[in-house]
Amino acid sequence: EGVTPQEYVGIKIEITEFADPSVAESLDKSKKVYLVAATLRPETMYGQTCCFVSPKIDYGIFDNGNEYYITTERAYKNMSYQKITPQRGVYKPTVTVSGAKLVGSKIHAPLSVYDDLRVLPMETVLATKGTGVVTCVPSDSPDDYITTKDLQLKPEYYGIQKEWVKDAFPIIHTDKYGDMTAETLCKELKIQSPKDALQLAKAKEAAYKEGYYNGVLSYGKYKGEKVEVAKPKVKADMIAAGDAFVYNE
Ligand code: A2H
Numbered sequence: 616e617g618v619t620p621q622e623y624v625g626i627k628i629e630i631t632e633f634a635d636p637s638v639a640e641s642l643d644k645s646k647k648v649y650l651v652a653a654t655l656r657p658e659t660m661y662g663q664t665c666c667f668v669s670p671k672i673d674y675g676i677f678d679n680g681n682e683y684y685i686t687t688e689r690a691y692k693n694m695s696y697q698k699i700t701p702q703r704g705v706y707k708p709t710v711t712v713s714g715a716k717l718v719g720s721k722i723h724a725p726l727s728v729y730d731d732l733r734v735l736p737m738e739t740v741l742a743t744k745g746t747g748v749v750t751c752v753p754s755d756s757p758d759d760y761i762t763t764k765d766l767q768l769k770p771e772y773y774g775i776q777k778e779w780v781k782d783a784f785p786i787i788h789t790d791k792y793g794d795m796t797a798e799t800l801c802k803e804l805k806i807q808s809p810k811d812a813l814q815l816a817k818a819k820e821a822a823y824k825e826g827y828y829n830g831v832l833s834y835g836k837y838k839g840e841k842v843e844v845a846k847p848k849v850k851a852d853m854i855a856a857g858d859a860f861v862y863n864e
Contacts, residue, residue: 623653624850625699625862626725626750628666630685634719634734638712642676648683650722650734653690653745653862656826657850658842659752661835663727664763664781667737667749668714674747675708683709685717686746693864714740714747718775724750725858726835726849733779737762739809745864753783753797755826757818760797762809787830787842794833796822 627649633639642648650666668674675688680701684691692706700706720734739758740749753760763780770777785794792799800806800818809815830842836852837845853859 620863621655623655623745623862623864624657624853625694625746625860626652626654626657626660626853627684627858627860628652628725628748628750629723630717630720630734631723632721633717634721635716638676638710638716641710642683643678646678646682648676648685650685650717650748651690651746651862652748652750654750655823656752656755656846657853657859658832658837658846659755659786660724660726660750660849660853661728662752662754662784662786663724663732663750664729664753664759664783665732665735665751665779666722666724667740667751667759667762668717668734669738669740669742669747670713670715670718670736671738672714672740672742672747673711674714674717675706676710676712677706678709685712686748687742689742690746690862690864694862697863699860699862719779725853725856728784728834729781732781733775735766735775735779736773737809746862752786754785754794755787755796755822757797757801757806757815757822758809760801761806761811761815764801765809784834786832786834787826788833789825789829789831791825791829792822796826796830
């Protein structure tokens with residue numbers, strides 16, 4: 616972990632149907648259940664195509680008052696000291712579930728152009744960063760793009776159905792990389808696999824800089840506005856709608 620604090624936006628992605636219904640057995644059925652994804656790019660939420668969890672990570676389902684949050688215990692503990700949860704320092708999960716059991720669950724992701732999304736596996740998700748939940752935006756995130764490609768190539772290996780993997784949807788234009796920044800960069804840098812960590816780090820850096828300073832939104836309420844300008848607006852809108860909150864670590 617670095618020494619400088621990182622500000623994430625926690626995106627609330629509702630689970631509308633668990634792939635394994637036994638996970639929900641001991642939950643209060645009147646409360647909604649949200650995966651909380653940590654992102655640095657709230658302005659890209661229109662382009663969400665799935666939500667990634669690591670099949671190897673254990674997640675907690677935490678009673679957050681009127682709703683449940685799914686995150687790592689580590690992240691929920693941090694949240695409990697940031698006035699995000701009902702009680703400071705209280706972070707015992709109602710249920711613990713492995714990411715593998717969540718894969719295939721149906722979800723609703725706020726702002727996404729798609730309304731019938733799924734939870735899918737991503738092996739490179741770190742347990743030590745954010746919430747351990749990553750929302751997938753394959754148009755603008757090289758990691759998300761190359762993991763999506765891998766899932767489409769080997770659905771049986773991952774124990775998923777091919778139709779669960781949606782194509783990238785263009786949301787941001789840059790003159791340098793076009794409408795699908797992540798795809799352009801993965802091709803330019805010859806990235807073949809989610810494990811090409813070195814090349815992916817380069818692609819991420821380039822995508823982030825170009826998108827932030829020279830990107831223009833091509834979709835949604837702030838279509839035509841620069842990313843730099845629209846980003847805080849989309850973030851504020853999502854927070855006001857109760858679809859997101861600020862989370863620091
Ligand atoms: B970003 P930083 Cl469109 N393990 O959100 C691996 N990656 C994680 C993670 C974890 N536990 N938690 C969050 N992340 C991802 C959107 C996005 C992101 C776009 C483009 C770039 C990008 C959609 N996915 O990140 O190490 C999340 O993906 C490029 C770095 O704290 C989060 O923002 O800098 C970002 O990495 C946080 O990474």
